[in-house]
Amino acid sequence: MFMNSRTKTFPVRDYDLGATLESGQAFRWKCGEGSWVGVIGTRWVRLRSDEFGITAETAEPVADWDWLRDYLQLDVDISQVIRAFPEDEPMRAAAAACRGLRLLRQEPWECLASFILSSTKQIVQIRQIISLLCERLGEPTAALPEYAPAYTFPSAARLARTTEAELRACKMGFRAPYLLATARQVAAGQFDPAAVGQLPVEIARGELMKLPGVGRKIADCVLLFGYGFQDAFPVDVWVMKALRQLYFPRRRVDLKRLQSFAASHFGPCAGYAQQYLFHYMRTKGKPRKTGLGPSKVKKG
DNA sequence: TACCAGGAGAGCG
DNA sequence: CGCTCTCATGGT
Numbered sequence: 001m002f003m004n005s006r007t008k009t010f011p012v013r014d015y016d017l018g019a020t021l022e023s024g025q026a027f028r029w030k031c032g033e034g035s036w037v038g039v040i041g042t043r044w045v046r047l048r049s050d051e052f053g054i055t056a057e058t059a060e061p062v063a064d065w066d067w068l069r070d071y072l073q074l075d076v077d078i079s080q081v082i083r084a085f086p087e088d089e090p091m092r093a094a095a096a097a098c099r100g101l102r103l104l105r106q107e108p109w110e111c112l113a114s115f116i117l118s119s120t121k122q123i124v125q126i127r128q129i130i131s132l133l134c135e136r137l138g139e140p141t142a143a144l145p146e147y148a149p150a151y152t153f154p155s156a157a158r159l160a161r162t163t164e165a166e167l168r169a170c171k172m173g174f175r176a177p178y179l180l181a182t183a184r185q186v187a188a189g190q191f192d193p194a195a196v197g198q199l200p201v202e203i204a205r206g207e208l209m210k211l212p213g214v215g216r217k218i219a220d221c222v223l224l225f226g227y228g229f230q231d232a233f234p235v236d237v238w239v240m241k242a243l244r245q246l247y248f249p250r251r252r253v254d255l256k257r258l259q260s261f262a263a264s265h266f267g268p269c270a271g272y273a274q275q276y277l278f279h280y281m282r283t284k285g286k287p288r289k290t291g292l293g294p295s296k297v298k299k300g
Numbered sequence: 301t302a303c304c305a306g307g308a309g310a311g312c313g
Numbered sequence: 314c315g316c317t318c319t320c321a322t323g324g325t
Contacts, residue, residue, distance in 0.1 A: 120320090120321090120322095121321095121322080121323090122323080122324060122325090124323090124324070125322070125323060125324075128323090129322095168321085171321080171322065171323085172321080172322090173320070173321025173322055174319085174320040174321055174322095175320090175321080176321090254315090
């Protein structure tokens, strides 16, 4: 028996909501005053975190919160994931530096489209492109009155009906024809995002890589963040830097070699290990975004 | 101002 | 194969 409500608290430990939402796996979360605001599927949602867990607030009453439990992967035992990491110094350092970092489970189409837009872009720019895309081509969805209008991520069918020029107007540049062609394949039923998740990971990766604008790296991101293949290990420039610096100092190792090293070294939760290394490399030496607003710093 | 960004694809030898 | 070049745009 369910009660319709607009808020719900999920008791969960070791969940760094801010790090997770800002770590370059999803691109639509906005950090407010002690909270994060975003759209999951058709629902606007505001999330906040404290020592008791994560509290969600929606604009419309909700009967069943499984969509959020699934998105946030609240049932994952992160300590078990971390125990599956290889026992080496780089992973110890990354796990210590990124305590509470999680993987999300995103809707496959949004994940695929988002990562097609990610190539050679900084995360801040990817967010800007996707924000424009959703404003212009997404469907409006209800948000709390004190917040900006919210939009869903545009469906493949909607994108298939637009033009390359309109996509380029969202500042996605040379990625526009890739996104358009992929959207058309999905809309035409030539590629079924739901079906791919049922395939063995190698086959699924091959299917994804047939799509225009999807190579090995983007395919691995979609496998990991959209389908939950936890052994997928996307190697981008940051992860390449991490692997070279932490595991192969002063040696020249090409991408192929790094990929085969990763495939054998990081175990069944390699995808998590990858995200920890990525976040570790990107944040070390930099101040952390807490979502609690500017903190007073003693000068000295 | 240069260099770089969660790359992919085409062209070349 | 493996290498190089281009693609578009904006942050640092």
